[in-house]
Amino acid sequence: MLYREAGQFKSSYAADQQIFPLRQDRIGMALLLVLAFVVVPLVGDQYWLSAILTPFLVFSLAALGLNILTGYAGQLSLGTAAFMAVGAFMAYNAELRIPYMPSLGSFVIGGLCAAAVGIVFGLPSLRIKGLYLAVATLAAQFFVLWAINRIGWFSNYSSSGVITAQRVELLGYDVVTPAGKYVLTLAIVSLMALAAKNLMRSETGRAFMAIRDMDVAASVIGIPMMKTKLLAFAISSFYCGVAGALYAYCYLGTVEPEAFTLELSFRILFMIIIGGVGSILGSFLGAAFITLFPIFLNLASKALEDALGMEMSHAVVSNTEVVIFGGLIIFFLIVEPNGLARLWQIAKEKLRLWPFPH
């Protein structure tokens, strides 16, 4: 009843091309943005802001980056964490070594360096695909981590390899409170998500999807293979690099190379599988799921402990979490390979008919 298209005719291509063609969607999005930008920072408590919402946003951005490469362009990557690491460490070095470098500038430099590394490790994609390409990205993952660990320059020759992110400042103001960091992260992530959406519904996005679906046909219609694949790696790695920088500056504070292991790469891959490959919304849904689920599980296990009067070791809980994640991956792949994003779409379609069944 509420969610109807009736009466909303599009009389121009411009109107048809909008990101949110339905008025109800536009209103919903506007409300969400107001909630996120204004209500949450005023009302939210420190723990939620700094330990849940900010990392959720950071991981959404990384998932977005991976989705661009794997979901849209079809190039499987297991090296996401390595690109994040490059972003974090290069942002640190940019801020450290370039005088008068503003924080946003060092984030961008972190992203650009990650993009460069992405291009280098994406070069094999010109000759190999699928699983073989995944191995190339594994090489990136292990090599980059080793390089950051061994080459002292990256961590400013600290003996432990740990770096402490400098203060973030924006137009002269120091961003130190959890609310401040949250809003900054939210702003950056929103803008980059918008840019990604624009990109994916333009020619670039079509070129990526063409390469994913049938690359021979893509080159027959004139799409340049090399340029397109490398662009996918570059843009994806840029997003992961900025996510890495945000990870260091707005969430963790102190960063060591061990924060960017293969397990993190897998985690982000899970986010896009569960959330939906080839979907911007899916990146957010998947990140939300994987960030919130352990918390939910903790609460559930505590409730169970209380109810049954026994204690469950931390190992049991974390192993259960791992089993459930793996199981969910398999479940989604069997039942709904397009993930939560598709389930959301189906829900909306049902809502359009509500209260009628069909």
Add this chain to the structure above:
Amino acid sequence: MKVVLSVEGVSLAFGGVKALQDVSFDVAEHEIRAIIGPNGAGKSSMLNVLNGVYHPQKGTIRFRERVFQDMSPRRAAELGIARTFQNIALFKGMTVLDNIMAGRNLKMRCNFLQQALWLGAAKREELEHRRAVEEIIDFLEIQHVRRTPVGRLPYGLQKRVELGRALAAEPTLLLLDEPMAGMNVEEKQDMCRFILDVNDHYGTTIVLIEHDMGVVMDISSRVVVLDYGRKIADGSPDEVRSDPKVIDAYLGVAHA
């Protein structure tokens, strides 16, 4: 009769298999040229050579006065050669609209930064090309499925979408590989109509491979007949139909 494409002495072999042997023929501007022959005669291979997917060991291809030794699919697209495939080569994960828009890629000038920011230039370009693509969608009568993912469409409609994608590039030479395969009578009539309209309206030169002799006789101006990789006949549909070599190899004789 101005020759727009000429094939001279082309030979193509895969290991020991000789797909094409010393084939020569030409295609005049604005004509519809059919290539026919039994299965395995090398028809698809010929088309693949024309658009750079295969490289012949011998022979040359002359397109608009320029000689090409090594064509690549991308080069062919840039020169204005578009094609469809026997086993549909559409992008199954994209909608009909996106597939046809993808065919416009060589005409798009904006770089990715402009697209990401959706600035004036990028927006204008996207809408301008959308307009052009919608004309093709109207022409091919597929408006009702424009937002359907191509993988979900029936075979006949997929073939139409593939034609649309080829047309989106505004080609001067259109290569069609069995565009009617697997269609029923109605669909074939529609497809014939579309092909004739394209030739008529846009002046596109068309080379098509086809098994349905009725279609070939009706719409083509000249016919090339291949058998075991060699050309065995070349001429108007009537000439070819009554050529004894062609009857032996392919057409057969109607029994009384």
Add this chain to the structure above:
Amino acid sequence: MSDLSFFLEVLAGGLLAGVMYALVALGFVLIYKASGVFNFAQGSMVFFAALTLVSLLERDWNFWLALAVTLVVMVVLGMLIERLVLRPLVNQPQITLLMATIGLTFVLEGLSQLAWGSQPHGLELGIPDVPIEWLSMRWNINISQFDLFAAAVAGVLVAVLALLFQKTRIGRALRAVADDHQAALAVGIPLQHIWALVWAVAGFVALVAGVMWGVRNGVQYALTFTALKALPVLILGGFESILGAIVGGLIIGASEKLAEVYLGPYVGGGIESWFAYVVALLFLLVRPEGLFGEKHIDRV
């Protein structure tokens, strides 16, 4: 100790480590050969097998009984995986199946540790891990008895599997299934039984690998990711070749160790973490189908 004998020792150590990799790679090859699925979870199957065996042994079970029970468990596990995970996904693209096996990896890891706990365990087989005396006495080369035993076991396993695939009726059926499912069905080969069989055999191979690795390195969680090293092995040897798994394993094992020892000091060490992958990457650029694999031709 002379340079040559040092070199030989490092080389031998590398080759024998390579045998270990090959054992894990064998499991991958089996499943890929028969079903076209790359079973990312092979490593966690190895871990699961080893952990089950070790835990039974620590509860003072008789060795042979424990081994037999673990074998049954692995075979059943293999068949369950085929039934619950792979069969529902039978027509999906390769990348989907790959991601499903990644999910499976995590399920198995978590289950193993839920069932048996997460502390590392040692495993003893009664063959001491000491240098072979006459080698170390005469030529000053230290090669562990156990490593040689593992190599012998691997050799026997490879020979048996190769014979199975090439000479028996079942082997022929397996190869037919790998080539073309539809055609195999058309000639009456029972697809489901074949796949169940293949996964069962893969489970068995995982057990052997698990036991060998367990003795060498102890049974611990890290085992799952060490299995990732099997990927470069497969790239070198070809995904479908049993012989390739051995040859690839030997090459990767040897080159990794040699690089670490001879190149490592110049760049601060730790090369082993990425060297194998970079070698695989370079190999991919030159010969993507591996030393023994078959070329893939994309038809339009």
